[in-house]
Amino acid sequence: MDRQELAGFLRSRRERISPADVGLPAGPRRRTPGLRREEVAQLAFISTEYYTRLEQARGPRPSREVLAGLARALRLPDAERDHLHHLAGAPPGPPAGPSREVRPSVLDLLRRLPHTAAIVLSATYEVIAWNELAAALLEDYSALSRQERNLVRRAFLAPPSRDRLLQDPLDAEAFARAAARRLRGAAARYPDDPEVATLVADLLSGSPEFARLWAAHDVRAEPTLRKTINHPLIGPITVNCDVLDITDRDQQVVIYTADPGSPAEEALRLLSVIGTQRMDVPG
Template sequence: MTTMAQETSAPATARGAEIRRHELAAFLRSRRERIAPEQVGLPRGARRRTPGLRREEVAQLSAVGVTWYTWLEQARNIQVSVQVLDALARTLMLDASERAHLFRLAGATDPTPAANCPSVTPALREMLRALEPIPACIQNSRYDILAYNRTYARLLGDLDAVAPEDRNCMLLVYTNSDWRAAIVHLDATMRLMAARLRASLAGHLGEPAWKMLLKRLQTEAPEFRENWERYEVVGNRTKIKEFLNPYVGHLTLEHTDLWLGPDAGPRMVTYTPRNEETRQRLEKLYEMAQGS
């Protein structure tokens, strides 16, 4: 038996969803129109009348259908995946607040870690600080960097300058020019990390955040696609890393994973010096990082 309250709430819910769709459409249009073609590497052309980007350009840059994106700006009742929302957020150059607003309007949960992850406790952050000048960070099994100390922030460039949603070791190794330049054995590192990611994926098949990461890597990094198709699997292990740091030079470090629970999930990653020269250079790097 349907109660009067249920009959009243159903139309109210539908109206609320419709209002959000129209707000989402207006928000997308406003952000599309503020981006100059030159900002995304497109020619302006003499006959352009649309302020900012055209709908078809946003669709192309986000790897979605033009008709589908047009429906989205027309506030039609269609389902939007988190992968598409992530692609739109990057195409439209949304900042953290705008990205959160986009996901709220779409009624979706952003699976990308925010700048402040609630699972990283004050005690863990204090441990990261106490380890200085040893570079250390906290990562999850997807290689998202959830927290890090000052030396780690400058280990392979300037991590503070990277948007929180892009602070993922897989993305950085395959797409960030600073990280790629700092890794001495880049090809071997990329192949190894793809194999480790495949091993980790087995416990997270179908999860939106993992699907979103894989789609982005396959779209933006041809080298990842090549390594991923090898179907190699490698477990976690301690290893020696060599970096050419842009501030202090060559570093030889021992990578160690310190697991934060019984499962192969969140972990503290540390890089201890393998020789005295590296130790001294880490101390210098820490001093530089403190002053920046």
């Protein structure tokens, strides 16, 4: 662990971030640029005293959990995150399981798409980020548990009526094939991850359809270009579906858009206004 270099690196990264970058008020009395130490500590979920000792080259070696919190708080890109680990004497190794940490730039992208519904999927089809329109169009994922946010678990183990994405039989069949193929690849990439093993075991024991697809050992990609979503208030909405791979995180950004001038475009505009609120009309 290089305490002096680590201290200088943390200080330089802290000073380059403005409060607005992380959703904090600027305040009237900031004598130095960037964030205060206590703000970084708060964002990283560590004590201010501990973070101060790190910046003063007096702190103990931080754990990997602390390093992950600091990288998130300081909005470090991948190369700087790896450098942080090396300075702390804990070189980054291969991930034991699928990453659930979404890059800040990807989160910013979701927020900058006000007329487009977008979600981020982990390697195991867990929805790990979404924007407001996706919550209105698909589901308010903030109200669900991690298990309920897993789309492959819901596709094979939950009643079909629960998932707006899978109410069209053709869409459901295509998703089932794609999900089984992607999950088989994830199981090969993360053979020691208990969550992946549990997910596969639950699907094999609970779904004959998944067991049949799993037995085919198929890993070929099969893109889905359009989906029909049966919204409970607006009705069927047919949207374009594009998938962007984030290879270094083993994640996917799924983007739902409508053709210009189509009824689906009008439906998305309406959803962007009403959000996730209910439109119950008193009798």
